[in-house]
Amino acid sequence: MAFPDGFLWGGATAANQCEGGYNEDGKGLSVPDIMTGGTVSEPRHITDGILPQYHYPSHEAVDMYHHYLDDIKLFGEMGFKCYRMSINWSRIFPNGDEAEPNQAGIEFYRRVFQACQEQGIEPMVTLSHYELPYGLSKNYGGWKNLKLIDFYLNYARTVMTEYKGLVRYWLTFNEINCLLMGGFGGVMGGGMVPEATDTPMTFGNCDWDDPQARFDALHHQFLASAKCVTLGHQIDPQNKIGCMIAGNACYPHTCNPADVLAAQKQQREMNFYCGDVQVRGAYPAWARSLWRREGVHVEVSPEDAATLAAGKVDFYSFSYYMSATATADPVLLEQGNIFGGAGNEYLKKSDWGWAIDPVGLLYYLEEVYDRYQVPLMIVENGLGAVDEVEADGSIHDGYRIDYLREHIKQMEIAIEDGVDLMGYTMWGCIDLVSASTGEMKKRYGFIYVDKDNDGNGTLARSRKDSFFWYKKVIESNGADLA
Ligand code: BG6
Numbered sequence: 001m002a003f004p005d006g007f008l009w010g011g012a013t014a015a016n017q018c019e020g021g022y023n024e025d026g027k028g029l030s031v032p033d034i035m036t037g038g039t040v041s042e043p044r045h046i047t048d049g050i051l052p053q054y055h056y057p058s059h060e061a062v063d064m065y066h067h068y069l070d071d072i073k074l075f076g077e078m079g080f081k082c083y084r085m086s087i088n089w090s091r092i093f094p095n096g097d098e099a100e101p102n103q104a105g106i107e108f109y110r111r112v113f114q115a116c117q118e119q120g121i122e123p124m125v126t127l128s129h130y131e132l133p134y135g136l137s138k139n140y141g142g143w144k145n146l147k148l149i150d151f152y153l154n155y156a157r158t159v160m161t162e163y164k165g166l167v168r169y170w171l172t173f174n175e176i177n178c179l180l181m182g183g184f185g186g187v188m189g190g191g192m193v194p195e196a197t198d199t200p201m202t203f204g205n206c207d208w209d210d211p212q213a214r215f216d217a218l219h220h221q222f223l224a225s226a227k228c229v230t231l232g233h234q235i236d237p238q239n240k241i242g243c244m245i246a247g248n249a250c251y252p253h254t255c256n257p258a259d260v261l262a263a264q265k266q267q268r269e270m271n272f273y274c275g276d277v278q279v280r281g282a283y284p285a286w287a288r289s290l291w292r293r294e295g296v297h298v299e300v301s302p303e304d305a306a307t308l309a310a311g312k313v314d315f316y317s318f319s320y321y322m323s324a325t326a327t328a329d330p331v332l333l334e335q336g337n338i339f340g341g342a343g344n345e346y347l348k349k350s351d352w353g354w355a356i357d358p359v360g361l362l363y364y365l366e367e368v369y370d371r372y373q374v375p376l377m378i379v380e381n382g383l384g385a386v387d388e389v390e391a392d393g394s395i396h397d398g399y400r401i402d403y404l405r406e407h408i409k410q411m412e413i414a415i416e417d418g419v420d421l422m423g424y425t426m427w428g429c430i431d432l433v434s435a436s437t438g439e440m441k442k443r444y445g446f447i448y449v450d451k452d453n454d455g456n457g458t459l460a461r462s463r464k465d466s467f468f469w470y471k472k473v474i475e476s477n478g479a480d481l482a
Pocket of ligand 1: 017079174175319384427434436444
């Protein structure tokens with residue numbers, strides 16, 4: 001039996017993608033609340049405030065704000081041991097800079113955690129999942145401003161104190177390494193919103209991207225994360241606090257040494273730049289070369305270095321959806337997926353162009369465990385696909401089961417190889433709004449939600465085939481994958 005007793009099987013969501021209730025009970029606006037819907041070919045827009053001509057999918061999302069009791073019961077029915085979710089910061093501090101929290105927000109999440117407890121589900125809470133209060137973005141310029149560290153710590157102190165005993169697992173920042181990517185990364189990760197009133201959100205280099213601001217923002221988040229780890233341990237020594245990295249398994253496109261070096265560079269920068277700071281407590285030696293190449297300056301004072309060294313995380317968590325290939329050939333560069341690269345002729349892609357590569361998960365687990373030797377947790381993995389509802393209401397998502405099964409098999413191999421893997425929370429366990437495209441059509445869930453891209457639908461929930469399959473997987477602790 002590969003999977004250890006107590007393995008944290010479950011699912012994951014983020015508040016801004018599932019909760020809705022965007023202005024209820026004192027909640028303030030958060031950055032996703034000013035992001036419009038999009039599609040795979042039409043980018044989302046980010047607007048300055050809410051413009052009447054647009055649909056903003058986070059406003060209602062799948063309305064978990066009002067359905068959480070039933071939804072958590074469904075998670076319980078599948079046997080979840082763990083539910084990874086985020087607290088929407090602007091529900092607790094509506095503008096982000098208040099001294100006192102919004103009591104209605106505090107009570108909402110207390111009820112959510114109590115519902116988890118009733119189902120025997122351990123919550124794992126992301127403190128910041130791409131959902132900065134818009135006030136901190138608009139009035140302070142987002143994470144490039146040093147003041148954000150204190151606002152974040154006030155928020156973290158508040159929720160860690162309120163939920164002491166109800167929540168033991170915390171993640172400081174979702175996919176913190178997305179700040180290394182231009183455009184989208186700066187907005188989602190750093191809350192650094194372009195000045196124009198209406199801007200299409202693209203990935204990579206774009207005219208409103210500011211690399212210096214991104215690297216500053218990331219440094220501030222590292223400090224905030226380290227201080228939060230120290231604080232969280234003081235509040236409750238039982239707390240386990242992790243980092244969360246967008247896992248980028250990267251292969252050389254060919255055995256040309258230039259491609260091999262390009263792959264090494266991408267692995268280091270995307271996975272180990274943040275991992276080293278958060279797990280080892282210090283920037284890697286080559287960070288200076290990266291800063292030089294990016295034309296940025298990062299000042300690490302002796303006090304900063306001490307803060308980082310004191311606030312090492314307890315475990316390393318990551319998302320894994322796809323692998324990428326790196327090339328030194330500029331002509332091939334744009335053929336990859338969201339992580340760029342040259343494409344991979346050995347792999348199929350999802351309908352959204354993400355390369356499907358279960359073996360890449362094994363490769364990534366082994367690489368990361370070799371380097372850090374701390375417990376690992378896969379907190380996101382899954383397939384975004386179009387689901388069809390049959391006349392009798394059933395949803396036959398065999399393609400999703402295949403995707404998950406093949407990834408779980410690779411986890412098993414990693415565990416047999418000695419990797420200390422704590423758990424697996426499949427992404428989007430209930431259908432929710434896609435972060436990159438703002439769609440409902442890109443579904444991940446075991447639970448279907450009746451809602452379309454334009455916001456129409458009854459919001460009714462139904463169980464897909466994968467729901468029953470995952471229930472068996474958990475019941476058998478990963479032994480029955482059939
Ligand atoms: C991760 C994010 O990048 O990938 C999630 O942490 C996101 O918020 C998930 O939803 C899947 O991406 P998408 O764009 O398909 O929703």
